[in-house]
Amino acid sequence: MDYSRPELADRLAADYVAGTLRGPARRRFEALLPAHPALRAAVRAWQDRLMPLTATLAPLPPSPQVWQRIQARIGGATSAAPAPSAWWARLAFWRGFAALASVAAMSLAVLLANPGPTLPPIVVVMNATAPAGGAGGVMPASFVASISGDGRAVVTKPLGNVALQPDRVLELWAAAGKNPPRSLGLISASGATVVRRASLPLGTDHLAVSLEPPGGSPTGAPTGPVLAVGQL
């Protein structure tokens, strides 16, 4: 059957959304959806038409156990299991590295002798999120960053060798609280990079480095793995 024929696509989509397409036919239709944009468009149009009918059903709260079971499944607050929470929200992660940061601060002071700023720079260690040895498919990479006292410049430097593939670049991000991170620009994998800005985003409390396609993230948010993160 030619599923791009609008009339057929529309008829199948109507039956699918209304719920009368059943059994093997329903499964076949679902299997076709990913490869047929015309079918998907027809399904969306029928969903837009018919779903508002359900607004008339009286809301019925499920028992509280349902939410508890969902939380358990997605690794909720009570669970210590690793969860897909955003890296900038995992504050506990940071606390363990506070001590390391002060050690690195001293070494960075040597690296970046800064002649007479009115405010001392803030030094951030961005620790590798991947274990040494590259287990888990993400390469281990750590960086230090120094933010000038007035917040208008950030200097980054990799700690050790970063084995970057030629078709990948590193992008530096600033995050404030639970807000999505903002890009500060691309940084070098081999030496110091000076990133100049009017100022850091207000409330920035950590920095991170992600792996991105050439030219940097196309979306404005980190798209590749986050290689390293550090708290201010």
Added chain:
Amino acid sequence: MPAAADWSDRSRELAQLLARAGLGDRAAFATLYERTSAHLFAVVLRINRDRAQAEDILQEVYVNVWRSAQSFDAAQSQPLTWLTSVARNRAIDSLRRAQSQPQIQAAPTSGGDDAEDTDVYDKLADDSAGPLELLSRASDARALTHCMEGLSAPQRQSVALAFFDGLSHAEVADQLQQPLGTVKSWVRRALMALKGCLEAAVQRDVAGRG
């Protein structure tokens, strides 16, 4: 009165919650659950009347939403439409698995007075609104009112049984004691009439504004 107008009003907030959940924000996901779970549960329980199964389905729906929230495209779909579709699909799939168990009670057949134009389904022991009543409530939305009125009574009834209660063509035919082919054509014509009517209403809206 809840109606299609609310549907879009709630969208912006839900779209934001979904976007944040897609970034791994649990608090946003919890709020999303709070705002939408009673609606989705009503939709699911209407199709699969087994409360324990309906709760399992709801659980699966939200675990899936958490995992796929990132793929939700606010430019393409309204959040509540998307969520409701996900829930309905799960609920309908659950019927497939439980097909050996009877999902519906036989309609009371006493009397057989054909002149009576009531919905037999409304007489079943169930204090929730019957499918026809739901359709007439949905009809409070301007365009839908007009379009539902355009359907014949059997068309309305067969669409309501299929859509709200998740009955297959064959089950609707059983329920209404009509030949399968007749019911199929009622549903088909009802859906096509609805489509044509809603599209015309949208065009009138656009023309009215322009």
